[in-house]
Amino acid sequence: MAEQPLSTTKVKNTGRVRFLVLGLVFINIIINYMDRTNLSVAATQMAGELQFTPLQMGLIFSAFGWIYAALQIPGGFIIDRFGSRIVYGVGLFIWSMITALHAIANSFGGLVGLRLGVGAFEAPVMPSNNRVISSWFPENERASAIGIYSSAQFVGLACMTPLLFHVQELYGWRGLFLITGIVGMVWAVVWYCLYREPLEHKGVSQAELDHIRQGGAILESRQEAAKRKFAWSDLALMFRSRKLIGIYFGQFTISATFWFFLTWFPTYLVQYRHMDFIKSGYIASVPYLAAFFGVLLAGFVSDRLIKRGVSASFARKAPVILGMSLTLFILGANYTDSPTLIILFMSIAFFGNGLATITWVFVTALAPRHLIGLAGGVFNFTGALSSIVVPIAIGALIDGHNFAPALAFIAILAGLGICSYLFVVGRIDLDTPPEVKPQGSRVAR
Template identity: 40%
Template sequence: MQKTKPTHVRYLILLMLFLVTTINYADRATIAIAGSSLQKSLGIDAVTLGYIFSAFGWAYVAGQIPGGWLLDRFGSKKVYALSIFTWSLFTVLQGYVGEFGLSTAIVALFMLRFLVGLAEAPSFPGNARIVAAWFPTSERGTASAIFNSAQYFATVLFAPIMGWIVFTFGWQHVFVVMGGVGIVFSLIWLKIIHSPRNHPMINKAELDHIANNGGMVDMDNDQGKGKKSGGPKWDYVKQLLTNRMMLGIYLAQYCINGITYFFLTWFPVYLVQERGMTILKAGFIASLPAICGFVGGVLGGVISDWLLRRGNSLTFSRKVPIIGGLLLSTSIVTCNYVDIEWVVVGFMALAFFGKGVGALGWAVMSDASPKQIAGLSGGLFNMFGNIASITTPIVIGYIISSTGSFKWALVFVGANALVAVISYVFIVGEIKRVELKDTPTQGDSLASEASELSQAKS
């Protein structure tokens, strides 16, 4: 009897994660590409622009635990689809803030960026849940690296397009176009995304391959079938917050995201204001380091999974590319000592390549998240990591305002990479899945006491 060949539906799922993350990061970056033009149009200073850049982060961070709980409660498909639609709608609305007076426009822009951040909160915990459900352990590093590398691909693909839109039609149009793309994609998402057991295109051979090799294929099977959940499991959260490995991972992710948010917010402004490029040229130049970040991002996951398949420990296989890549990304500081344009871009590209190789935090989370609260655990991780989306734009805004240049801003970015390395070397220790302990509820405790009393009487 001929053995049935397994389907490869998980690769279609990974393509969807890659595309949605590309749109996700493109919508985050709209404000950066439009930033310099918007600054002139509305008369905004560097500190105010820094706060507007950070508005996304305030809500994104605040929404992580609720977003993770919603994913665990209602499943990845529905929650993520609603997330895509709503963040895209708020992106479209940003194109109309210029219709108001200066102070109203600034408040409206801040609030809409805030709402985009809130709506995007479930996105990366959702990615991590879907990868944990659809991919065996030995494929998760590559899968996580591929969806994570979409943040660089977003810049590669959309930075030149958005730069051209701003240059040709004005900053308002970039928000309308990018938001419209996301709204369409939310409908495609509902059609293609399902849990492994419920997907109409998967066969038994692929399902067995995933399930027998570490994939959590039943993660969403109880959603909507009477599963009771009163809210986030705070005792579980407390256990994660007292776990040394997890605290080290959280600190490192905060620092890695500090590098990311420099490139997402101030980098195009750096090219225009510090290096004297036009907005159109800056849009194209910004895509070059992003290409290197994309290559590095995929390569980091491939190297990690290759090391794992060669028989190395999970800890060694994840840490080698993380530490090596982040050390390489400290080269961004060298840009302070060169004046030739192509050399500056070259060092930025090298730094972004290194950051890409080292950005394996989501692969680590797929390996380490406790199975009871995969979404909530990812939300907590993303919450700590994205505090950098608040602090980085503001800190850099103040640095530029007080020094009049980007020199110390680049030192700040390089220092983030170094602290992330220190965290993985000295704090994280062995990488393994966290085993949570269930604490008895008050009812369980009373029942236990009654049982003990009954036994004592007898």
């Protein structure tokens, strides 16, 4: 049967509370990634003071990901059960407090332990973001909403990286962690006070509720969700579809590029390309801005194509495949010593990574509606595995002053991601997730 374009219901006079909620999520993510990138900014000074080797720094970078990945699936279930207001607020406050405690760390073991703590309480973040968007936005606005909130990680990195370099210059790496931790704790209180689910928000109009309900948003009260119990069959459901498995692997490869930029990129500029410390903070922001524009472009173009009746499969997949293809330009940095060309190749690669970051739209489209949080947890679990593998692999691959094997490693993973979306995921029918068909029916492959 021919694929039907999604609803093009007009949004005039429906209310704008959902966009205020999107603004809260946007700020959450900026703070979230500030507390991830502060370590990459501190790495050079920290390694020098505490005499860490590149492999030890790789292990410290990756420690966050060990428990972050392990808790993705439990975190997704917790989101479905208790909601984003409580889980996000408590998690944000505690991981920010642990971030502040980095200021008193004096050993390799102590820093590994603290990074484990940050990873544990950040684990529900991305499934929670996806749950909020699935609750507040109809399908034909969802890619744009995902593009906007995903762009926060890039605009946050672009704007915060130079600021964090200056904070460290003034207060040292210990002061950097203390200040960023306090900012997060304050914002956690703001989030808890302001966020509500659609059915519980006093400011949302009936017209807006009808608009998002008719567009396929998930409207559920906390009382309904609290009745849900964990079942192993729900988890098994997440692996029954080849298409879901394909997007899981694809997310690993997309996240690999992101984690290179989030961990080793500043060190690459300072130690391996011999750029000035403060200057590198501004230079590093250029690829982050490129990724910011990439993810916004992908979201808005994808939704526009949907509203014009273009195949949903093409509209959603094209930015992802194009983005991963552009990521291959990272190899160009291995063949030049020009700072301008290095940043150009890095910017093209990270722009491509931004284009590919709208992949969360596949979770909301392919997963059972009552298990969006769990599906998001599995999806982000596979992506988070790259936060473990990539920092350690780069630490092991770099040899003396040669960073080229590490960049080749990132490009190879991007190539494998393209293959996954082309040959494993294939065409995607976004009308009815195959996993929610009645028992006994064949799961679509």
